[in-house]
Amino acid sequence: xxxxxxxxxxxxxxxxxxxxxxxxxxxxxxxxxxxxxxxxxxxxxxxxxxxxxxxxxxxxxxxxxxxxxxxxxxxxxxxxxxxxxxxxxxxxxxxxxxxxxxxxxxxxxxxxxxxxxxxxxxxxxxxxxxxxxxxxxxxxxxxxxxxxxxxxxxxxxxxxxxxxxxxxxxxxxxxxxxxxxxxxxxxxxxxxxxxxxxxxxxxxxxxxxxxxxxxxxxxxxxxxxxxxxxxxxxxxxxxxxxxxxxxxxxxxxxxxxxxxxxxxxxxxxxxxxxxxxxxxxxxxxxxxxxx
Amino acid sequence: xxxxxxxxxxxxxxxxxxxxxxxxxxxxxxxxxxxxxxxxxxxxxxxxxxxxxxxxxxxxxxxxxxxxxxxxxxxxxxxxxxxxxxxxxxxxxxxxxxxxxxxxxxxxxxxxxxxxxxxxxxxxxxxxxxxxxxxxxxxxxxx
Numbered sequence: 001x002x003x004x005x006x007x008x009x010x011x012x013x014x015x016x017x018x019x020x021x022x023x024x025x026x027x028x029x030x031x032x033x034x035x036x037x038x039x040x041x042x043x044x045x046x047x048x049x050x051x052x053x054x055x056x057x058x059x060x061x062x063x064x065x066x067x068x069x070x071x072x073x074x075x076x077x078x079x080x081x082x083x084x085x086x087x088x089x090x091x092x093x094x095x096x097x098x099x100x101x102x103x104x105x106x107x108x109x110x111x112x113x114x115x116x117x118x119x120x121x122x123x124x125x126x127x128x129x130x131x132x133x134x135x136x137x138x139x140x141x142x143x144x145x146x147x148x149x150x151x152x153x154x155x156x157x158x159x160x161x162x163x164x165x166x167x168x169x170x171x172x173x174x175x176x177x178x179x180x181x182x183x184x185x186x187x188x189x190x191x192x193x194x195x196x197x198x199x200x201x202x203x204x205x206x207x208x209x210x211x212x213x214x215x216x217x218x219x220x221x222x223x224x225x226x227x228x229x230x231x232x233x234x235x236x237x238x239x240x241x242x243x244x245x246x247x248x249x250x251x252x253x254x255x256x257x258x259x260x261x262x263x264x265x266x267x268x269x270x271x272x273x274x275x276x277x278x279x280x281x282x283x284x285x286x287x288x289x290x291x
Numbered sequence: 292x293x294x295x296x297x298x299x300x301x302x303x304x305x306x307x308x309x310x311x312x313x314x315x316x317x318x319x320x321x322x323x324x325x326x327x328x329x330x331x332x333x334x335x336x337x338x339x340x341x342x343x344x345x346x347x348x349x350x351x352x353x354x355x356x357x358x359x360x361x362x363x364x365x366x367x368x369x370x371x372x373x374x375x376x377x378x379x380x381x382x383x384x385x386x387x388x389x390x391x392x393x394x395x396x397x398x399x400x401x402x403x404x405x406x407x408x409x410x411x412x413x414x415x416x417x418x419x420x421x422x423x424x425x426x427x428x429x430x431x432x433x434x
Contacts, residue, residue, distance in 0.1 A: 049390045049393035081427070154375040158377065158380050160379070198341075198428075
C-alpha cells in the first residue's frame, strides 16, 4: 500500500472528525495509506500576508521540517485552509535563501529546512495520480439520481498561484461527483466565500451568506452540498439552524465532505451522514441499502 | 462581541504617529503592492462577497489611499474583508488587494489596537466555534 505523508490539522481531529474518518477509509479502499505526520503542529490557519512577517511562517515551516525529517518531499492535506496556509508558506520560503537562513537560525533546535517540501491537496492526488476511472471502478454503490452542488469556497482556488483548478470555473468536485455516479449541478455560488472567520465577530454576515449560497443550491435542485473546507462546513451547517428558525419555509440542506460522498459510493466508513441525506439515499438505492 | 472604538479621522495621526502619506508608504511596503496601479475598473468591488457590508467598496479603499483620504483608515472595510481573494483573481492590474487590506489592519494591530477580544466572546460562543474560526479571527484581528 502506497504511503502519503498526511497532515491532518487541528479541525480534523475535532469538529471535522468525519472528514478524516471518511478520508482514511476511501484512500485505503484505493490502495493508499494516509500516514500521519509525526509531531505536527497547527499551521496557523491563515497565511500571513505581510512581506516582512517571518514570525508567522514559523508554525507552517516547522510542519514542512517534520515532513523533511520523515524523508518526504510532500505533504498531503484534506483541509482546504491547511492546504492554503502550508502551500503559501512553502512558496514563500522555498528557494528564498535569505528567508530560509533567518527561519533556520530562529529555529536552532530544529534541523535546517532545505526548502524542498511541496504541499498538495487530496483532490489533486485523486485527480492527477489515481484518476477518475480508477475511482469509478472502486464504486460499489453508485449514487445514481443524487444531485450534488459542489462548494469550493476560497482556499482551494485562490490566490491563483496556489489554485488546484481554474479559480473561476473549477471542475474537480463536479468530476469527482460524476465519477461516483452522482449528478453535479451548476449554480452561481460554488466558488464564493462563506464569510470564513468573520463568523466570530460578524455572525450576521455569515448567516446572510449561507442563506444565499444554500438557496442557490436549492434552486439548482441539489440534494446535498459537498465541500472540502471544515470552516465552510461549520459556517454553512451551523448558521442553517438559525435560518430554519427565522426564515419561513427554509429547508435545511445536508452538507458533507467530498470524502464522505466517495465513502457512500464505495460502501466504506463515511462517518456521520445527515439524516436527510441518508433518507434520500435510501429512496434512491432501496435494495442495496437494505442489503 | 465587543470591538475597539471606531477610530476617528482626526485621531489617526495621534494613534499611529504617521501622516496619511506615511501610512500609504507603509502599506505599500508591508503589502509589496503598488496602490497607484489601480485604475478604478471596479472588478474587485463587483465580485467582493463582503462589498455590501463595507463603508467603502474595495475599489474606493484603493482610491482613498491614492489621494491620502483618511476615510480609507476609518472605514470598516479592512475589518470586513475575509481575504477570500476573489478580487486578486479578477484584478486586471495584478493588485493583490487582500494584501493591501492586511497591511491596513497591521497599521493598527502593530500599535496594539486589537479589533477583537477573547473577553468579548461568551463561553457558549467559545464552545460552539471550531478552533479554525477562532484562531483565524484572532490571527487576522489582533496584533
